[in-house]
Amino acid sequence: MSCSSSSRIALGLEYDGNAFHGWQTQPGGSTVQDALELALAAIAGAPVATTCAGRTDTGVHATSQVVHFDTPVLRPESAWVRGVNAHLPEGVAVRWAQPVAADFHARFSARGRRYRYLLLNRPVRPGLAAGRVGWFHLPLDAERMQAGADLLLGTHDFSTFRAAECQAKTPIKELRQARVRRQGDMIVFDFEASAFLHHMIRNLVGTLVYIGKGKHEPAWVSELLAARDRRLAAPTFSPSGLYLAGVTYEPHWGLPETTVLPQVWSLEP
Structure with missing residues (x-):
């Protein structure tokens, strides 16, 4: 279902750093960000751009990475968790999803x-x-x-x-x-x-x-x-x-x- 304006969603992620070439997107598409954005796009039906709380290098793991993205579609929170996980490779999983205010920023709001x-x-x-x-x-x-x-x-x-x-x-x-x-x-x-x-x-x-x-x-x-x-x-x-x-x-x-x-x-x- 479409809505007239974008909503902002925050996600909690965990991942095995050995399975990816770090967080930040690369031309080869072998990063956590690449995998996550592809999975989110499959649920949103459109490209999705993500921002994380802290970039991690190749081989560095995360038990609690926080990400936000904007989307013009409405989906139940379960779709942003179980649905996205169904499209993610082994080694990375969404733990939770939460709608947040438009001025929330995964990186700049972090203390x-x-x-x-x-x-x-x-x-x-x-x-x-x-x-x-x-x-x-x-x-x-x-x-x-x-x-x-x-x-x-x-x-x-x-x-x-x-x-x-x-x-x-x-x-x-x-x-x-x-x-x-x-x-x-x-x-x-x-x-x-x-x-x-x-x-x-x-x-x-x-x-x-x-x-x-x-x-x-x-x-x-x-x-x-x-x-x-x-x-x-x-x-x-x-x-x-x-x-x-x-x-x-x-x-x-x-x-x-x-x-x-x-x-x-x-x-x-």
Whole structure:
């Protein structure tokens, strides 16, 4: 059924980053955005353009990506969930759909983003969890890593942890959470900020791993922040263990729960 004006719909998505070449559309059509827009078009009967809360790179997963789009057609919310999922490939699924006000914007209305990184810390590489967790073979000291992470909290110039191709207007971001803890063979990193720079979390994880293995003291973090030089920090860590796990919005938008933390893989009884 058509209506006289467009309505705006928000979606919550989860996807396996290994199945796609990142979020943003590419000529080859092998991205999450490409797959989603094709599926939405099948339900809407017309092309649909989407906007996400935070772009993810190849190999980076999402348990709670938020997207909005405009459509001139009326469909039940179930059509935007089960109907769209019927047209999506394995590795991506719509979790919920919600009509929103015309001034809602998945990216610009967001007040914060939350990411979780799962790092398997044992001598043997992952088998069952391959592609879903990062891996480091030498023993890591999670307490030393947390001491370094504590120095990241607050508002800083994160140029040292910014990819060369980053298009953010400013490297100054407010990091609200930087938590590191061990759970069995897994090191769990939780980061929350107003926004993140390109590769920022993977660069932070790489730096904290250097601290955890004893290559540097936790105070190295402060030196890196002050230097504002990407060349001085650790190499960018693998995308395999990184998950976009939450996007924070003001309650008045009326969205469903927008934080879904990935489960910690455990092979222990």
